[in-house]
Amino acid sequence: MVDTSDEWIRQRTGIETRHIAAENETATDLAINAARAALADSGLVPADIDLIVVATCTAEDRSPNIAGRVSVALGATRPVIMDLNVACSGFAHALAVADQAIRAESATTAIVIGTEKLSAFTDWTDRSTCVLTADAAGAFVITRSEHPGISAVTWGSEPDLASAVRIEAPSSTFVQEGKSVFKWAISQAAGYARQTVQRSGYELADIRALVSHQANLRIIEPLARQLGMENAIVATDVTASGNTSAASIPLAFSKMWHNGELPPDSPVLLFGFGGGFAYAGQVVRTPRRKV
Numbered sequence: 001m002v003d004t005s006d007e008w009i010r011q012r013t014g015i016e017t018r019h020i021a022a023e024n025e026t027a028t029d030l031a032i033n034a035a036r037a038a039l040a041d042s043g044l045v046p047a048d049i050d051l052i053v054v055a056t057c058t059a060e061d062r063s064p065n066i067a068g069r070v071s072v073a074l075g076a077t078r079p080v081i082m083d084l085n086v087a088c089s090g091f092a093h094a095l096a097v098a099d100q101a102i103r104a105e106s107a108t109t110a111i112v113i114g115t116e117k118l119s120a121f122t123d124w125t126d127r128s129t130c131v132l133t134a135d136a137a138g139a140f141v142i143t144r145s146e147h148p149g150i151s152a153v154t155w156g157s158e159p160d161l162a163s164a165v166r167i168e169a170p171s172s173t174f175v176q177e178g179k180s181v182f183k184w185a186i187s188q189a190a191g192y193a194r195q196t197v198q199r200s201g202y203e204l205a206d207i208r209a210l211v212s213h214q215a216n217l218r219i220i221e222p223l224a225r226q227l228g229m230e231n232a233i234v235a236t237d238v239t240a241s242g243n244t245s246a247a248s249i250p251l252a253f254s255k256m257w258h259n260g261e262l263p264p265d266s267p268v269l270l271f272g273f274g275g276g277f278a279y280a281g282q283v284v285r286t287p288r289r290k291v
């Protein structure tokens with residue numbers, strides 16, 4: 001479709017494969033599948049869920065939101081339902097909102113989902129973006145605990161980059177100033193990620209894995225180097241899945257967990273950044289037992 005090559009894509013982005021949803025498959029369908037899988041892993045049932053938060057910037061409809069449709073599909077019992085749009089850092093934001101709701105005793109058990117059908121918002125004639133975007137969903141189930149496993153969030157925005165990543169009317173296709181985002185990511189992201197670890201009470205050496213937004217392998221590798229977390233493995237699912245925006249963190253985390261790469265009850269640094277321009281991160285403990 002465009003003048004590019006497998007070699008260019010691998011060298012500049014690290015992407016080797018990615019997945020595109022079927023034409024009639026929506027971000028909601030992906031979200032429902034991820035929610036079902038996470039719920040099965042958790043050992044809980046739909047009636048236990050009293051909050052559903054969905055991070056997405058590619059919902060097919062403006063209303064009802066995806067969270068409401070997930071609730072109906074699961075047969076949950078009147079949970080709080082909300083969608084939240086912070087593009088690629090959406091999942092880390094959604095997780096923070098759900099965590100705070102549980103801490104404030106406004107909810108007990110939440111499903112937090114990142115879902116995107118970016119292929120529906122991709123300009124397949126623009127070689128600078130159409131080689132990057134892909135579709136996916138991932139989900140966490142989190143519940144109240146005497147020993148909360150999610151740290152205080154570090155989050156904020158960067159007004160100078162407000163227009164750097166956009167899906168705007170009337171074309172509603174993904175456009176970005178790749179170079180500006182790249183520069184921010186390799187010069188600023190590590191500072192906020194380090195701050196996230198400091199605020200969590202862990203030392204960098206305690207962290208067992210880095211799961212950052214999967215935008216480009218050439219961003220992930222320098223970020224990991226700059227953080228210097230000697231005991232952490234680094235999520236590089238961008239090579240298998242491309243850039244899936246809000247889905248990239250839960251998707252990468254889930255694959256690592258199911259592959260046995262993450263030890264139980266261990267701290268993992270999540271860090272998202274992208275459209276807005278916004279960033280958010282927290283340290284989460286992996287589940288106590290293998291599922």
Ligand SMILES: CC(C)(COP(=O)(O)OP(=O)(O)OC[C@H]1O[C@@H](n2cnc3c(N)ncnc32)[C@H](O)[C@@H]1OP(=O)(O)O)[C@@H](O)C(=O)NCCC(=O)NCCS
Pocket residue numbers: 003004005008009012013088127128129131165176177178179181182185215216219243245273274275
């Ligand atoms: C998008 C990105 C991969 C581009 O890589 P880059 O090394 O910065 O490449 P550039 O944009 O400078 O382009 C370099 C050259 O490759 C060309 N090019 C761009 N896309 C190409 C493609 N798919 N195939 C072949 N050539 C391509 C450009 O036209 C340019 O050619 P020129 O030098 O003749 O003008 C990179 O900037 C990036 O990943 N940025 C961060 C994106 C991001 O994190 N987004 C987060 C939001 S979710």
